[in-house]
Amino acid sequence: MVLYDIKNATDEELKALIENSANDELLFAAADSVRRSHYGDEVYLRGLIEFTNYCKNDCYYCGIRRSNRQAVRYRLTKEEILKCCRDGYVLGYKTFVLQGGEDPYYTDDMICEIVSKIHSEYTDCAVTLSIGEKSKESYRRYFDAGAERYLLRHETANEAHYKKLHPNCMSGAARKQCLYQLKEIGYQVGTGFMVGSPFQTTEDLIVDLRFMQELMPDMIGIGPFIPHSQTPFSSFVGGTLELTLRMIAILRLMFPYALIPATTALGTIDALGREKGLKAGANVVMPNLSPVKVRKQYELYDNKICTGEESAQCRGCLERRVNSVGYRIVNSRGDVRR
Ligand code: 5AD
Ligand code: FES
Numbered sequence: 528m529v530l531y532d533i534k535n536a537t538d539e540e541l542k543a544l545i546e547n548s549a550n551d552e553l554l555f556a557a558a559d560s561v562r563r564s565h566y567g568d569e570v571y572l573r574g575l576i577e578f579t580n581y582c583k584n585d586c587y588y589c590g591i592r593r594s595n596r597q598a599v600r601y602r603l604t605k606e607e608i609l610k611c612c613r614d615g616y617v618l619g620y621k622t623f624v625l626q627g628g629e630d631p632y633y634t635d636d637m638i639c640e641i642v643s644k645i646h647s648e649y650t651d652c653a654v655t656l657s658i659g660e661k662s663k664e665s666y667r668r669y670f671d672a673g674a675e676r677y678l679l680r681h682e683t684a685n686e687a688h689y690k691k692l693h694p695n696c697m698s699g700a701a702r703k704q705c706l707y708q709l710k711e712i713g714y715q716v717g718t719g720f721m722v723g724s725p726f727q728t729t730e731d732l733i734v735d736l737r738f739m740q741e742l743m744p745d746m747i748g749i750g751p752f753i754p755h756s757q758t759p760f761s762s763f764v765g766g767t768l769e770l771t772l773r774m775i776a777i778l779r780l781m782f783p784y785a786l787i788p789a790t791t792a793l794g795t796i797d798a799l800g801r802e803k804g805l806k807a808g809a810n811v812v813m814p815n816l817s818p819v820k821v822r823k824q825y826e827l828y829d830n831k832i833c834t835g836e837e838s839a840q841c842r843g844c845l846e847r848r849v850n851s852v853g854y855r856i857v858n859s860r861g862d863v864r865r
Contacts, residue, residue: 530557533780534740541733544777551773558776558808561783566810568854571786571861572845573655574620574816574838576611577825578603582628584659585694586682588724590755590826591628597757601821602632605641611816611838612645616652618842619858623649624678624813626657633658635665639672646673653860655717660701663708670712677709678717680748683724684738685731692724706742715863717746717786722774723766724752732774736781745863746811747778747785750792753828768797772807779808784865786811795832801845802852811861812849814841 529540530553536544544550579602580591591598603611612623623645627633638658645654656669657678666677681702683689689699709716720735721727739747751766771793778787788811789804797803801812815822815833822834833841849856 530554530780533777538733541736541777542729545729545732545770545773548769548773551769551776554773554776554780555807558779559806562779562808562810565783565864569810569857569859569861570805570849570854571622571811571859572620572842572856573622573624573788573811573813573861574611574615574618575624575626575813576603576608576615577626577815577817577821578608579627579630579633580821580825581630581632583631584629584697586697587692587694587759588721588752588755588828590758590828592758595757598826599824601824602630603818603821605637605644607818608641609644609648611818612649612652614838615816616649618839620816621651621858621860622653622655622676623816624655624657626678629659635661635668639668642669642672642674651860653862657717660705663712666705666709666714667712670714674714676715676717676746678746678748679705679709680717680719680721681706681735681738682720683727683731684720684734688726688728688731691726703738703742706744710742715745716742717748718742718744719746719748721752721766721792722749722771723764725760725763727752736777739778740781743782745784745786746788747782748788748790749774749778750790751796753792753795753830755826755828765796768793768800768803771796771800772803775804775807775809784863786861786863788813791815791832792828795828795830802848805849805852805854810854812845812856814838814845
């Protein structure tokens with residue numbers, strides 16, 4: 528059956544799986560069993576610190592794109608970032624994800640200083656960066672400073688589709704090159720895409736899967752596209768819960784070893800979206816550790832959840848949610864199990 532040999536599935540078989548809801552129950556059950564055989568009932572925490580919403584890019588889907596003049600911009604100081612880590616550490620976090628727009632205000636020296644400070648202060652923790660496209664030299668410097676993981680979604684692996692989501696100065700080829708460079712340097716690499724982004728076809732999703740079969744990322748983050756009212760894509764419809772869950776399950780079967788988050792975007796389009804994501808094969812949750820005063824401002828899409836909660840509240844909330852569907856949060860670094 529194609530479910531258990533999905534790595535060798537043909538494009539036609541994948542297309543049938545992606546477009547047909549009839550197999551969903553079997554698909555989710557198969558994904559859950561593969562996930563349990565690799566990771567048991569463990570769910571890993573990533574503490575997300577959204578440290579700047581300035582961005583020099585202008586992606587058509589994103590609420591913090593530089594052309595959005597209504598976005599209220601902020602930057603966290605090194606001290607504020609370290610305070611987030613301190614709060615997170617007390618709550619049991621062993622991974623800190625520094626995420627931001629592409630903001631040239633933070634020089635490589637500053638990023639390295641922040642990374643090495645966290646790395647030396649919390650020796651049992653992993654530092655993850657998610658700050659976009661940089662030169663290979665920069666990536667190497669961050670790695671040498673102690674960043675072990677890097678998240679950079681490819682967004683779509685089809686170049687023609689990529690061009691429809693981004694201004695001409697950006698390219699899918701450049702994005703992929705960054706991902707390969709990160710791998711070469713030795714990072715644990717995360718990539719991913721939005722489900723239901725404007726103009727996306729089933730063929731595009733298959734190209735995404737094929738690209739990742741080549742890259743073999745350690746982490747794969749996907750979530751539904753959700754329109755943001757102050758972007759050129761404000762009137763497009765968002766990605767669905769159903770298709771996102773189906774793609775999570777397919778990813779789990781294709782990449783049994785992968786770390787796959789049940790994302791905030793999934794929790795935004797459905798009150799139990801993250802729980803459903805876990806049941807479809809996800810094994811990571813990424814609660815927010817950003818200071819509450821800036822949370823609302825890191826608005827990539829409309830109606831983002833968890834923007835009013837304190838870090839401790841999100842920790843407790845997720846614990847209950849994860850337990851409610853039969854899994855267990857563990858306070859470990861949650862490294863990939865190849
Ligand atoms: N809807 C859903 N996800 C989005 N992202 C950016 N804008 C949106 C949106 N409108 C995702 C992108 C990016 C990640 C940080 O957030 O995939 O890589
Ligand atoms: Fe933030 Fe539930 S995870 S309130």
